[in-house]
Amino acid sequence: MDESPDLPLDLAFAALADPTRRAILRQLSAGEASVTDIAGRLPISQPAVSRHLRLLEEAGLIETAPRGQLRPRRLRAGGLSAARTFLDEMARYWPDRLDALAAFLDETKDQP
């Protein structure tokens, strides 16, 4: 069972499950960027950024522009758009926050 027919879907969801990778997708939605550009906007190391980029690329969400020494990354046409990811985050915003509020009220119910 090492080859699953759902592999691309699994890869895409695994790639999207991480907030850093969603942040990278949002950044690339504004235009292509080099690993250095991307690392400069995130509080993580360049090797860590490279690992995230590799996962996004394997998931088919981004690609490497076929030119230049800097090998800029860009969103892959037909991949899941970063805009979509942002809108989904916004759509989940209040439902998730109210869940968190309910949990907070439950945790603090015995406090004076």
Added chain:
Amino acid sequence: MTDVPVFMIARQFAASPQRVYQAWADPVQMAAWSGPQGSSVEILSGEQAEGQSTISRTSSPEGPDMYSLCLWRELKPDSVVWEQSFCTPEGEKCPPPFFDTWPVTLLTEVDLEPRDGGTFLTLKWTPIEYDEAGLAKFAEMMASMTGGWGGSFDKLEEWLAQ
């Protein structure tokens, strides 16, 4: 005049209206639950009080910091109302990080009423400062509400079918 889409959500809480109100009115309590999971929220300047503005920062262990400018219109035990915009660390309104089409300012209206020994909360989210493109994105976000990630599933399936 364009019809402005309004996002609405309602929720029943077991806690009393006083406790639910405090969770919104007390900045320390609000910071404990109002940021996305794993993040922390800190008020950098201003006071969370009627007629006052605050600038706050939401930090995640991974991902960029986000700044919000809030104008607190009403802080009453049955009604909390504020205007909220993404902003720069200095408090200048700006688009959200890496996403340039979104309403500039959203009005959030929270109503709290006692019900069944707890609190019934209704929340309305309305764009009040926007351009047409930003309003269209807000409407698109609402359309994707059916299941949250539902929109992404559709898009993924579309893409996989290519």
